Amino acid sequence: MIPIAYNLRSLAVRRTTTLASVLGIGLVVFVLAGALMLSAGIKQTLGRSGKSDIAIVLRKGSDAEMASSIESPTLGLILSAPGVKKDASGSPLGIGELLIVATMDKIGVDGVSNVQIRGVPEQVGRFRKGLQIVDGRAAQPGTDEVIIGQRLRGRFKGLDLGQSFDLRKNRPAKVVGVFAYEGSSHESEIWADIDTVRQAFGRAGLFSSVRVQLSSPSQFDAFEAVIEGDKALGLDALREDRYYEKQSEGTSIFVTGLGVVIAVIFSIGAMIGAMITMYASIASRSREIGTLRALGFSRPAIMISFLLEALALALSGGLLGIALSLCLGTVRFSMMNFASWSEIVFSFSPTPGILLSALVFAGLMGLFGGLFPALRATRISPLSAMRD
Amino acid sequence: MNSSPQASPSGSDRGAASDIAEHARPTTAESIISLRGVRKTYFRGKEPIHVLQDLDLEVPVGGYEALMGPSGSGKSTLLNLIAGLDRPSAGSLLVAGADLGAMSDSQLARWRANTIGFIFQAYNLMPVLTAVENVELPLLLTKLSASERKRRAQTALRIVGLEDRMHHYPRQLSGGQEQRVAIARAIVNDPQVLVADEPTGDLDRQSADEILTLLERMNRELHKTIIMVTHDPAAAERAHITRRLNKGQLI
Amino acid sequence: MRLSSLSVRNVWRNRLRALLTVLGIAVAIVAFVLLRTVLSAWTVGAEASAKDRLGTRNKVTFVVPLPKRYIETIRQVPGVVDASYASWFGGKDPRHENEFFASMAVETKTLFSVFDELVVPPADRERWLNNRKGALVGDVLAKKLGWKVGDTVTLQGSIYPGDWQFQIEGIYSSTRKVVDRSSFFFHWDYLNDSLPEGSPQRDRIGWVTTRIRDPLQAGAISQAIDRAFDEQEIQTLTMSERAMNLSFLGMVSAVLKAIDLVSLVILFIMMLILGNTIAMSTRERTREFGVMRAIGFLPHHIALAVLIEAIVIGGLGGGLGLVLSYPLVERGMGRFIEENMGSFFPYFRISEGTAVAALVLALLLGLSAGLLPAYRAARLNVIDSLRRAG
C-alpha cells in the first residue's frame, strides 16, 4: 500500500487549497451539528420536564396546558382515581396548577413576548421535588410574591431578583427568588401563588391541569381508564413525558428539518469543493501517479490512497466543525415554542451521538467527493511517468 | 467590459516617447545595446551569488548575436537584463536609447511593449487563444482599433508563413509552427530588438532550421537586432557573432 | 479580441473544474434563496399588513378575553370606521387530528367591511350570514380536508369543550396574498348562545379588529382606545396590524437571527469554493502571467483578468442557482409549505429582493473571492514566473 504520509504531505504542500476545503467542510459540519444540537436541546429541555410515572390531566381536546381548564372540584375526583401514589400520611400525591401566558416587554430588543406564569398551590414543594431556589428565597404563599426560572433572568423588564412587574393594573408582583428545575422548560416560567393568578386573571375556581404521581409507570392505564371513562368530565389523561414530547414536536421538527435541509444542500457544496481540490491534486501529480503505477502499485492501491487523502481532508474539516459547534454549548437560544406560543430558552446540547454522526457525515462527504477524482487517478497510465 | 488596456502606443504613434526620452543619453551611433560594468548578484539567504560580473557589451544596430555558455553561466540573466525584465545590481545598461537602470517597473513594462520582442524556448503561447489572437495579444496594449489589430496580426502571421493556420489553437500546431506564431507575436509591435532564449531548444533539427531561417530573415529584411541564447552550435553559426559566457564573464 | 475574452475563455479551460465550481455556487445560492425566503415568509405578514387596521386585546394576556361591551366603546372612538370582534375557538376536526387550522367565532355582520380582502361568492355569503350554524372556510383548507359547500362538519372544542356542528356555507379566497386561506370562521352568536347561562365565558370576546379612516392616525387612535379602558377591570392593548405581526416576529427573533447567520455562512462557503478554484487556476497559469508581463502588460491588467474570471464564474453560478431556485424552492417546497404550514407561512415565494440579492451577491462574492488571487498574480515576479515550469 502507498503510505498515507505521502497523501498527508501532499495535502500540506497545497496548503491554501487544503485549508479552503477543510474550512468549507468544517462550516457544513458546524451547521449540521448546530441544528442537531439545538434540536436535541429542545427535546431535552422539554423532555426533562416530563416523567413517565407522572400523569397529566387536561381538558379533552386541549393540546397544551394553556388552552385547558378544569374546575376546582374535579381535583378531588382525579386524586382519588386508582394508581395515584399516596405519601406517608396517606394523602394522594397530586397538584392542580393554573397556567397563564402573559405579555411582557423584552429587554434589549424592542417588542413584547409571551411568558408563562404558573399558579401553584402552597405545598408545591411536596409534589415538585426538583425545585431548587438558586438565588433569593421562596415566595410567601398567599401573597403577590413570585419566583422566576433562572433562564428568564434579565430577559424581560421586571424579571430579576428584587424587581417587580404588573400582573394587572395596580397589582405588582415582586420577584423574591430565582429557581432551577433540573434544566427543564419550567426554568423559563414564572411561578406565583395560584390564588393570586386566579384573581389577577379572572380565573376563579379553575385549574389548567392536574398532575398526579403514579405509584408506578405501569399504573397509567388504570388511571387513564377511569379519568377518560367518565365522559361527563370531558378530561384527557396523558403520561407527562408523552405530553412534553408532543409539545416539542413542532418546534424540534422545524429546527431539525430546516437544519437537515440546509446541511444537505451545504454538503453538496462542500463535496464539490472537496472534489475540486482532489481533482487538482491528482492533475498536478499525474506524473507521480504514473511513476507509482510503473513501480508496480495496483489500481486499487492508487484508488485507496486517494480516497484516504479525501477522507483525511474531510475528517479534518469534520473535527474543525465539531470544535466550532462545541463553542455553541454556552449559547442560550430563546425560541417560541409553537405549542404554547410562549418563549422558552433552549441550549445546544452536544451528545456523543450527534458528534459522531457529524464526523461520519464529514467522512461520507470526503469519500463521495473523492470518489470520482480517485477513479480518475486509477486511469492514469504508467506511461505518463515517461512523458515530458 | 472594455478591458483593452489604456496603454502605450506602438509603431509610429509614440505617446510615451517623452517618458522614455527622459532617460535617454547619447549612445555610440551604431550601438543599440550598451552594457558597462554590469553586475548581477542574487542572494540565497545572506549568501551572495555573483551571477554576472563586470560585463561590458556593445551590440550594433541590426546585429544578430548568439550567446553560448554552460548551463548556469548567466545567459538568461543577461538576456533578461537586456530585455528590461530585471535590473542590474551595478553598472549601466542602455538599450535602444533608454537607461534601463533608472526606469520604474511600469516604465519598463511600457518600454518592453514598444521595444522588445520575446521568443521563448517553450513558445509560451496562450492555449486558450487561436494563433491570430496570440499574435494580437501585445496589440491590446496599443490604442489601435480592433480591425487594425486584426490586420496587423494577420500580416505578422503571413510573414512567418502561417496565415492558413490563423484560427488554429496552439495544441493543434506542431512545435515549429508554435514557435513561428511566437515569432509573429514578437514582431507584431514592430520592436527594435528581439530576444530569444534557446528558441530551438525544444525543436527537431528540421523545425529548428526553419526557425533559424526565419530569425535570419527578421534580421535581414526587418532589420531587427537579435540576441539569441543557444546551446546549438548550428544555431550559433547563423548569427553574426557568437559570444561565450562563463561563470558570469564574457570570454 | 479583448482582455476580457481571454478571461472568459480561461474559465472554460478546465471545464470540469469550472462546471463543479459553478454548480457549487449554484447550490449555495439555492440554499441562500431558501433561507432568505423563509425569512421573508416570516416577515411578509408584517410588511403586507393592512395599514388601516388596529387590533385590540387584553393587555396582560391573550388567554383572557375582553367583555363584549368593549366593542361599543371602541366603535365610539373618533376616527374608527368600523370594528368587528372575534374569539379564538381552537377546534379540531376529529377526523383530521393532526391538521392544525385557525378556527374562530366572528361577528358576522361586520366581518366583510373590516376584512375587505375576503372574497366570497355573493350567494354563499348570503347563505352563510343567514345560517347561524354556518361556517366560512378558506379555499386552501377546504381543498386539503376535502370540504365542499353543504357539508356538515363537527369540530371538537377545547377552550369551549364539546362537539360543535357546522354547515359549510361558503368558501373564501383573498385579494391579498398574505392572508391565511386556511381559516375556519363561524358565527360568534352561535357560540355565545350555546354557552350555559352564568358561564364565565359568556359575553366575552377574544379581540377586536378596528378599521380606521386615516392610517396616519393609527397611533393616536390606538392610545385613545386603550385610554377608554384604563380605569376598567381589564385593560386593553391596541396595536396596528403591522405592530402585532412584528411582535410575533420578536418572539421568533432568535430563529430569524440564526437563519440570518447561517445564510452568511453560506456566502462564506461560496467564497471558499470560488476562491479555491480561482487560486488554483491562477497558480497553474503563473507562467502565462509571466509571459504577459514580459510582453508589457502591467500588474493591474493581470489583476483585472483574474477578477473578470472570478466574476464570470460567480455570475454563472448565481444565475444557475437562481434558475434552480424557482422550481426547487418556490414551486416544490413553497407549495408544500403554503399548504401545510399556511398559518405560519401563507405566502412562501421568492421575493424580487431575494432574487436580486442572490445575483448581486454571487457577483460580489466572485469579486471578493478573486481579490487575493488577483493580488498575488499581479505581484508575481516576472522572471520567476517565466522560469517556473508548466
Ligand SMILES: Nc1ncnc2c1ncn2[C@@H]1O[C@H](COP(=O)(O)OP(=O)(O)O)[C@@H](O)[C@H]1O
Ligand atoms: N532569482 C534567483 N535567485 C538566486 N539565484 C538565481 C536566481 N536566478 C538565477 N539564479 C542563479 O543564477 C545563475 C545563472 O542562471 P541563468 O542566467 O538562468 O543561467 P543560464 O541561463 O545560463 O543557464 C544560476 O546559478 C542560477 O541558479
Ligand SMILES: [Mg+2]
Ligand atoms: Mg537559461
